[in-house]
Structure formats: structure tokens, C-alpha cells
Amino acid sequence: xxxxxxxxxxxxxxxxxxxxxxxxxxxxxxxxxxxxxxxxxxxxxxxxxxxxxxxxxxxxxxxxxxxxxxxxxxxxxxxxxxxxxxxxxxxxxxxxxxxxxxxxxxxxxxxxxxxxxxxxxxxxxxxxxxxxxxxxxxxxxxxxxxxxxxxxxxxxxxxxxxxxxxxxxxxxxxxxxxxxxxxxxxxxxxxxxxxxxxxxxxxxxxxxxxxxxxxxxxxxxxxxxxxxxxxxxxxxxxxxxxxxxxxxxxxxxxxxxxxxxxxxxxxxxxxxxxxxxxxxxxxxxxxxxxxxxxxxxxxxxxxxxxxxxxxxxxxxxxxxxxxxxxxxxxxxxxxxxxxxx
Amino acid sequence: xxxxxxxxxxxxxxxxxxxxxxxxxxxxxxxxxxxxxxxxxxxxxxxxxxxxxxxxxxxxxxxxxxxxxxxxxxxxxxxxxxxxxxxxxxxxxxxxxxxxxxxxxxxxxxxxxxxxxxxxxxxxxxxxxxxxxxxxxxxxxxxxxxxxxxxxxxxxxxxxxxxxxxxxxxxxxxxxxxxxxxxxxxxxxxxxxxxxxxxxxxxxxxxxxxxxxxxxxxxxxxxxxxxxxxxxxxxxxxxxxxxxxxxxxxxxxxxxxxxxxxxxxxxxxxxxxxxxxxxxxxxxxxxxxxxxxxxxxxxxxxxxxxxxxxxxxxxxxxxxxxxxxxxxxxxxxxxxxxxxx
DNA sequence: TTGAAAGCGCTAACAA
DNA sequence: TTGTTAGCGCTTTCAA
Numbered sequence: 001x002x003x004x005x006x007x008x009x010x011x012x013x014x015x016x017x018x019x020x021x022x023x024x025x026x027x028x029x030x031x032x033x034x035x036x037x038x039x040x041x042x043x044x045x046x047x048x049x050x051x052x053x054x055x056x057x058x059x060x061x062x063x064x065x066x067x068x069x070x071x072x073x074x075x076x077x078x079x080x081x082x083x084x085x086x087x088x089x090x091x092x093x094x095x096x097x098x099x100x101x102x103x104x105x106x107x108x109x110x111x112x113x114x115x116x117x118x119x120x121x122x123x124x125x126x127x128x129x130x131x132x133x134x135x136x137x138x139x140x141x142x143x144x145x146x147x148x149x150x151x152x153x154x155x156x157x158x159x160x161x162x163x164x165x166x167x168x169x170x171x172x173x174x175x176x177x178x179x180x181x182x183x184x185x186x187x188x189x190x191x192x193x194x195x196x197x198x199x200x201x202x203x204x205x206x207x208x209x210x211x212x213x214x215x216x217x218x219x220x221x222x223x224x225x226x227x228x229x230x231x232x233x234x235x236x237x238x239x240x241x242x243x244x245x246x247x248x249x250x251x252x253x254x255x256x257x258x259x260x261x262x263x264x265x266x267x268x269x270x271x272x273x274x275x276x277x278x279x280x281x282x283x284x285x286x287x288x289x290x291x292x293x294x295x296x297x298x299x300x301x302x303x304x305x306x307x308x309x310x311x312x313x314x315x316x317x318x319x320x321x322x323x324x325x326x327x328x329x330x331x332x333x334x335x336x337x338x339x340x341x
Numbered sequence: 342x343x344x345x346x347x348x349x350x351x352x353x354x355x356x357x358x359x360x361x362x363x364x365x366x367x368x369x370x371x372x373x374x375x376x377x378x379x380x381x382x383x384x385x386x387x388x389x390x391x392x393x394x395x396x397x398x399x400x401x402x403x404x405x406x407x408x409x410x411x412x413x414x415x416x417x418x419x420x421x422x423x424x425x426x427x428x429x430x431x432x433x434x435x436x437x438x439x440x441x442x443x444x445x446x447x448x449x450x451x452x453x454x455x456x457x458x459x460x461x462x463x464x465x466x467x468x469x470x471x472x473x474x475x476x477x478x479x480x481x482x483x484x485x486x487x488x489x490x491x492x493x494x495x496x497x498x499x500x501x502x503x504x505x506x507x508x509x510x511x512x513x514x515x516x517x518x519x520x521x522x523x524x525x526x527x528x529x530x531x532x533x534x535x536x537x538x539x540x541x542x543x544x545x546x547x548x549x550x551x552x553x554x555x556x557x558x559x560x561x562x563x564x565x566x567x568x569x570x571x572x573x574x575x576x577x578x579x580x581x582x583x584x585x586x587x588x589x590x591x592x593x594x595x596x597x598x599x600x601x602x603x604x605x606x607x608x609x610x611x612x613x614x615x616x617x618x619x620x621x622x623x624x625x626x627x628x629x630x631x632x633x634x635x636x637x638x639x640x641x642x643x644x645x646x647x648x649x650x651x652x653x654x655x656x657x658x659x660x661x662x663x664x665x666x667x668x669x670x671x672x673x674x675x676x677x678x679x680x681x682x
Numbered sequence: 683t684t685g686a687a688a689g690c691g692c693t694a695a696c697a698a
Numbered sequence: 699t700t701g702t703t704a705g706c707g708c709t710t711t712c713a714a
Contacts, residue, residue, distance in 0.1 A: 008463065008486060010691060021701050026693065036699060051484045056461040057401045058691030061706045065693095066398065077423040085417065089444070098458060100441055103430070117439060120397040122349065143392045145349060229629030259629045262603075266631055288570030288600045290607055351707060362685050367709065377683060399707030402690050406709095685714075690707105697702075 009052045018046035029054055060122070067096045069311050070118035072128040074106045074195075079255065079283050080300055081129075084151065087304020088127065095312055097124060106195035108134045119144050125311035131156035132197050147314040147322070149307040152298075153198050154327040161323040163306045165330050170296055171202035174250060174278055175209025177332050180341035183248035183276050185218045186210065189235045189260065190252025192224040199252045202280060206250060219243045223256075232259020247275050254279035257293050258286050261337060265290055277337040292335035299328040350393045359387035370395060401463070408437045410652050411459035413469040415447040415536075420596065420624050421641055422470075425492065428645020429468065436653050438465060447536035449475045460485050466652035472497035473538050488655040488663070490648040493639075494539050495668040502664040504647045506671050511637055512543035515591060515619055516550025518673050521682035524589035524617050526559045527551065530576045530601065531593025533565040540593045543621060547591060560584045564597075573600020588616050589679075595620035598634050599627050602678060606631055618678040633676035640669040 011029075015022040020039050027035050028043040035043075046052075060066045071088060073081045088099050100123070102114035111128075115137050118126070125147040131154075133141070141148045141159050148160040155168050178186060188207075193200040207217055219242060221235040232251065236259070240246060251257035257279030261271075269275055271291070278294040286293065310323045334340055352370075356363040361380050368376050369384040376384075387393075401407045412429060414422045429440050441464070443455035452469075456478050459467070466488040472495075474482070482489045482500050489501040496509050519527060529548075534541040548558055560583060562576040573592065577600070581587060592598035598620030602612070610616055612632070619635040627634065651664045675681055 012691080022691090023693080023702080024700060027700090030693090034699060039699085051480055053457060053460045053481065053485075055463060055691055057398055057407065057463060058706090059693070061398045061402050061708085062691075062693040064706065076417060076426065082418040116394060119394045122396060122398055139392055140394065143350075144394075227625050227628040229626060231629070233629045255626075262629070262631060284568050285570060285596070287568040288572070288574045288603070290603060353707080363707090364685060364709085365683085368684090371709090375683060380683085396707055399690095400709070402692085403707075403709040405690065683714105686712090688709105688711085690709085693704105693706085695703090695705105698700080 008055070009050055010055070011052075014043065014047050014050060014052050017050060018043050066122045066124060067098055067315075068121060068123040069097050069099050069308070070102065070115075070121075070123040070126045070128075071099045072102045072104060072111065072114055072118065072126065074104050074129055076101070076103060079285060080281060080298065083300035084304040087301040087306075088308040089304075090301075091305050091308035091312060095315070097308075097312060097315060099127075099308075104129075108132075108137070108195075112137050112140075115140055124315050125149070127151055127307045127311065129153075130197055131158060131162065133159075147311050149310050149323070151303050151307050153201070154325050155201050158325055161310050161325070163303050163310070163323075163326040163328070165299055165303075165328050166205075167198045167201035168205035168208075170280065170298075170330055171205025171207075172209040173205075173330075173332060174202075174280070174296055175206040177334075177341070178248050178250065178276065178278065178338070179210065179213050179215065181272075181276060181339040182341070183339075184215060185243070185246045186215070186248045186250060187219045187221070187239050187243065187246045188217050188250050188252075189221045189232070189239060189256060190223075191256075192222045193252075196252075202252065218246055228253070228255035229259040229262075232256035232261075233263040234259075236260035236263050249275070249277050251277070251279045254281045254283040254286055254293060254295050257295070258283075258289055261289065261291070261293050272337050272339045276339060282333060291337065292333075294333065294335040294338035296330045296332050299330055302328055349396070350391055351396070352393075355384065355388050355391060355393050358391060359384050407463045407465060408439055408656075409462060409464040410438050410440050410649070411443065411456075411462075411464040411467045411469075412440045413443045413445060413452065413455055413459065413467065415445050415470055417442070417444060420626060421622060421639065424641035425645040428642040428647075429649040430645075431642075432646050432649035432653060436656070438649075438653060438656060440468075440649075445470075449478070449536075453478050453481075456481055465656050466490070468492055468648045468652065470494075471538060472499060472503065474500075488652050490651050490664070492644050492648050494542070495666050496542050499666060502651050502666070504644050504651070504664075504667040504669070506640055506644075506669050507546075508539045508542035509546035509549075511621070511639075511671055512546025512548075513550040514546075514671075514673065515543075515621070515637060516547040518675075518682070519589050519591065519617065519619065519679070520551065520554050520556065522613075522617060522680040523682070524680075525556060526584070526587045527556070527589045527591060528560045528562070528580050528584065528587045529558050529591050529593075530562045530573070530580060530597060531564075532597075533563045537593075543593065559587055569594070569596035570600040570603075573597035573602075574604040575600075577601035577604050590616070590618050592618070592620045595622045595624040595627055595634060595636050598636070599630055602630065602632070602634055613678050613680045617680060623674060632678065633674075635674065635676040635679035637671045637673050640671055643669055 104111040150162045152164040221239045223231040282297040445452040491503045493505040564572040623638040
């Protein structure tokens with residue numbers, strides 16, 4: 001239950017134990033080929049026997065190379081970012097680069113702080129969610145002299161590179177699909193549109209698509225805190241109490257949408273004939289609901305993959321050109337809750 | 342779209358720009374009081390204007406202090422670890438310590454690798470899920486000379502300190518509660534019990550409690566991959582097809598349980614009278630289901646909090662004694678799917 | 683209150 | 699193939 005207060009071992013300790021110079025030990029431990037098999041084995045066995053763990057702090061300082069990629073995202077409990085992380089990890093795990101995550105809770109001040117912390121470790125690149133950042137944050141990213149990939153969103157101007165989808169377009173396309181399916185009295189339910197720029201852009205695109213066809217959102221319902229599933233339930237109930245004539249509900253994400261869907265199934269609504277439902281994100285957790293919510297894939301894993309590839313390419317060849325904007329194309333999945341046009 | 346290939350600024354740059362020695366600049370930036378207000382302001386304005394971000398690599402090497410806490414967990418998409426992280430962050434964000442997360446995917450080899458990587462950054466402490474580790478992993482943790490807190494589980498011997506619940510006891514208590522409620526033909530559904538030691542321990546405790554009352558698990562159903570909600574649905578259907586006489590189902594977690602619950606509601610089962618259901622974890626995401634699944638709180642946030650406090654205490658006073666084993670007490674929530682005894 | 687010197691543990695660059 | 703030398707950018711320590 002107690003531990004020996006050992007000073008961590010250094011290269012010098014291994015050097016002395018193996019009778020090989022520090023430099024050669026270092027070479028062996030980094031697999032730099034040019035070492036004879038004999039000394040290699042000698043060093044390796046000594047290092048392993050002693051339980052030596054190299055000090056990356058010192059290594060990084062000396063080599064001016066830090067194999068970390070800062071990944072800065074608003075939240076982890078969200079269902080969307082774990083998948084982005086999966087994409088990132090998948091790419092980086094075949095390389096020496098390692099992702100390190102920072103969470104901003106959708107707060108610009110916290111983003112600034114987290115960014116500062118991460119940059120002070122001099123990572124090899126930054127992957128950061130969104131295109132909206134405070135001026136100091138933008139300045140830091142500019143000045144860092146490392147590749148910066150802004151992810152999730154392409155509606156705006158990236159600092160360096162961007163990989164994502166156009167949320168404005170996503171909203172617009174869902175709006176059009178809903179109109180094509182013949183729905184006309186449409187309600188919107190979602191997170192309070194403030195910090196979440198992407199949800200806001202979807203909303204804007206959505207209303208824009210309706211407006212083009214002379215239709216206005218009939219009613220809206222917003223929430224800010226609490227379990228999304230429960231909120232979906234409550235909000236759906238209250239919007240339909242207010243406007244029983246609605247024939248379609250567009251949710252800002254699948255989880256609230258699922259809450260609404262469950263409630264409406266219980267209430268016996270005739271879905272998708274009398275009323276349609278649609279969400280956003282294509283959350284796999286929800287496979288297993290009584291029926292499949294119409295949704296739009298937000299390409300999360302792909303976004304992570306592409307972003308990581310950009311960083312990796314730069315790490316391997318630092319004068320590669322910036323990737324610019326990479327806009328992926330999400331597809332609508334009609335599920336069981338939207339009539340086909 | 343392109344960035345100036347600036348060499349990152351150093352203390353020396355700020356020193357020259359402000360006409361103050363490097364040493365004094367360093368003191369100002371670290372808020373070490375003993376600096377005159379005049380120079381303080383001079384330095385601060387220069388640093389801000391230039392956009393200087395300190396190099397923690399160099400700082401850490403010089404001071405032999407790294408304010409990072411390694412947090413090593415099996416998965417993030419899991420609903421359980423995000424909450425643990427919340428508890429940890431809550432405590433650490435008032436301190437200079439910062440959590441850094443590593444993911445093992447429940448693979449011992451990957452745990453070993455991740456641990457090695459993290460330890461090579463010489464963190465101030467390690468928080469690691471579970472009590473089961475490979476020999477090399479244990480050796481590394483022993484030799485690191487930093488506080489190690491093993492979390493989630495207390496059924497076993499910690500390397501240094503442990504904070505968690507007894508999963509064996511959790512299973513036992515749920516078993517007893519189910520028996521007290523009068524259920525007798527009991528099925529178990531869950532993840533394939535291999536890598537997930539805590540699920541296995543709950544299963545063992547559960548069967549043990551039944552055995553003490555002369556009852557054997559009537560049937561079991563295991564899964565390894567896919568959406569937990571969908572699997573819950575499928576497994577429930579298939580176990581009840583095989584054994585329509587079952588009067589209670591115990592799930593290894595709430596998400597599979599919820600899948601089963603949704604399916605059974607659709608099928609019109611009489612819950613909790615004819616058949617009871619229970620899960621594990623008290624996942625808040627599920628608030629909003631048609632009815633509340635019986636479950637057991639696994640104290641996730643509290644575990645994170647306590648673990649972080651142990652590391653923090655050691656960081657502030659390194660000769661504090663080890664915290665030993667801290668066993669929290671989970672409570673059963675009967676919800677709507679288990680008769681009260 | 684400020685500065686100068688030394689060195690944290692490692693690696694780049696060069697020499698042998 | 700191996701070793702030597704000189705830092706990486708900061709902080710510690712001690713002197714002014």
C-alpha cells in the first residue's frame with residue numbers, strides 16, 4: 001500500500017548499468033537503427049530490468065518536437081465528440097502522434113484558457129471544434145506556427161484548415177425534404193441557440209428553406225439544461241399543447257428528438273402520416289428505439305479522420321500546403337418518422 | 342489561410358522587449374509576488390502584446406514539476422466515464438493540476454502502452470480504472486513514485502489507493518432486493534464477461550445472493566458488440582422466447598436494460614407485476630423513457646471527485662499518507678420496473 | 683527587488 | 699558504430 005520514494009530513473013542510470021554511453025542508450029531506445037545488435041540487446045535488457053521510462057519532457061525540449069495533437073472540443077458527454085475522437089485516434093494510432101483532449105463546455109473564455117494551456121505544451125497541431133473563437137484565441141492559433149484544423153463546421157473562414165459540413169446547408173436540406181414530403185405546419189425544438197453556433201446555423205438554414213417556399217416556422221421551443229431525452233418529451237408535449245395543428249417537428253439533435261418520439265408513440269400519434277419528426281446527428285445509441293427517427297448523418301468519424309490526416313501530413317512534411325476547407329456531404333436518412341416525398 | 346512561420350516566442354524575447362531580465366520576466370509570469378508593480382506591468386504588457394505563451398516543456402524540466410494528472414479509463418463512449426471525468430475536473434479546475442485522459446478500450450496491452458506514454462510525461466499522479474492490471478503495468482505504477490488511485494472498484498488490493506464501490510456487493514444487493522420483491526425465475530443479460538471485470542463481479546455477487554437462497558440463474562444472454570440499446574431489445578426477445586416463464590431480468594447496465602424495457606413495453610408485458618427489470622449505473626440520459634428502470638447508482642461523479650482530491654492532497658503535501666481504500670455505498674433505485682418488497 | 687550562473691534529462695550535430 | 703559537446707527554454711539557487 002506504500003511506494004518506494006524512488007527518484008525516477010534517467011538515461012544516465014541505464015547508461016551506467018549497461019556500460020554504454022548515454023547517447024547510444026538514447027539511440028537504442030528511440031530505435032534509431034545505427035546501433036549494433038549486441039549493444040542494442042544489452043541496453044534493452046538493462047532498461048527493461050530497471051523499469052526505465054524515458055522522460056518525454058526532456059526529450060521534447062531537446063528535440064524541439066512534441067508528438068501531441070491538441071484536440072479542443074466543447075463537451076464529451078455529447079455523443080457527437082466521442083465519435084470524432086474515434087476518427088482521430090484511428091488515424092493517429094498508426095503514427096507517433098497522440099491526441100490530448102481539452103474541453104470548453106461551450107464557453108469562449110474556457111476555450112481561451114484551455115487553448116493557452118495546450119499551446120504551452122507546444123503540440124504538433126491543433127484540432128479545434130467550430131469556426132467561432134475569441135480574438136485572443138484566434139491570435140494564439142495564428143501565432144502558434146503549427147497546423148490548425150477547425151472541425152465540424154464549414155460556414156465561415158478558417159484560420160488555417162477546416163473539415164466539416166455546412167450546417168446551414170444541412171438545415172436547408174432538411175427543410176426542403178420536409179416540404180417535399182408535404183408537411184406545412186412546422187415546429188422547431190432545440191437547445192437554446194446561443195453558444196451552440198452549429199445548431200443556430202442549422203436553424204437559420206432551415207427557416208431559410210421554408211421561407212423560400214413562403215412558409216414560416218409555426219412555433220419553437222428551446223431548452224438549456226437537463227437530460228435531453230426528458231426535455232424532448234416535455235418540449236414536445238408543450239409545443240403540441242400550444243399548437244395541436246403542427247404536422248412536423250424538427251429537433252436540433254437526435255436525443256431530444258428521440259424523447260419527443262417516445263412520448264408521441266405513447267400518445268398514439270400517427271407518425272409519419274399525420275405528423276413527421278426529424279432530428280440531426282444519426283446517433284447510433286438510438287438504434288433500438290421502437291422506430292427510427294429521421295435524421296441527418298453529421299459525418300463525425302470522417303471529420304475526425306480527415307482532420308487528423310491533415311495534422312499528420314504536416315507533421316511528416318512540414319511544408320505541405322494548408323488543406324483549406326474540406327466540406328463533407330451529409331445525407332438524410334428518412335427513418336420511419338418522415339414520409340417520403 | 343496561411344500562417345507566418347514564426348519561431349515561438351521565448352522568455353528571452355519578452356525580456357528584450359521589456360528591458361527586464363529573463364529571470365524577472367519569469368517571476369512575473371508565474372505570479373511570484375516579489376516583483377515591483379512597475380516592472381510587473383511592463384512585463385505583462387509586453388508579454389500580452391507579443392502573444393507570448395510560456396513553454397511548459399522547458400518549465401517542467403527545470404522545475405521538475407508537471408501539473409498533469411494521468412487519467413486512464415477503458416472508454417469514453419460509455420456514459421459512465423464522462424461522469425467520472427466531470428467529478429475529476431470539478432476538483433482539479435480549482436488547482437494548477439490538469440487531467441489528461443488515456444483510453445484503453447478494455448485491452449490490457451493497450452493499457453500498458455497508454456500508461457507508459459503517460460508516465461513518460463512524469464505526471465503528478467495517476468487515476469486509473471480498475472484493480473486488474475498486467476504485471477508490467479503494476480510495476481510501472483509502483484516505480485513511478487507518484488500517487489496512484491485505482492477507481493471504480495474496491496474488490497481487490499490497490500497498488501496505492503482505491504476509490505469505488507464493491508461491484509460484488511452491488512450485484513449481491515440487487516440479487517437480494519429482487520428476491521425480497523418475490524421474483525424467482527431470474528435471467529441475466531449483459532456484456533460478455535471477459536475484459537469487463539466489474540460487470541463480472543456484479544454477476545458473481547448476484548448469483549451468489551441467489552444461491553444463498555437456493556435459487557439459480559434460470560438463463561443468461563451475452564453480447565459483445567453493437568448498439569447496447571438494440572442489443573438489449575434483441576437479447577430480451579430471445580431470452581423470453583426461450584424462457585417465457587422468467588419473472589425478472591437483471592441487465593449488466595442501464596442501456597441494455599432500457600433496450601429491453603422499450604421492447605417489453607411495446608409487447609405489452611405487465612411490468613413490474615408479472616416481470617421485473619433491473620439495470621446498473623443510473624444513467625441520467627435515460628430519464629425520459631416511458632418508465633424508469635430500476636437501477637443502482639454507481640457513484641461515478643463522487644468517485645471522480647474523491648480520486649482527484651487524493652491526488653491533489655498529495656500534490657500539495659507530498660508526505661500525506663496514502664488514502665488506502667475508499668468504498669462508497671451505492672443505493673438501489675426501484676424505479677417503475679421492480680415491485681417493492 | 684533584481685540579476686547571474688548552473689543545470690533539469692535529453693537529443694542534434696559532429697567527431698572519432 | 700560509438701562517443702563528445704553543446705544546447706533546448708525555463709527555474710532554482712545564490713549573490714548583489
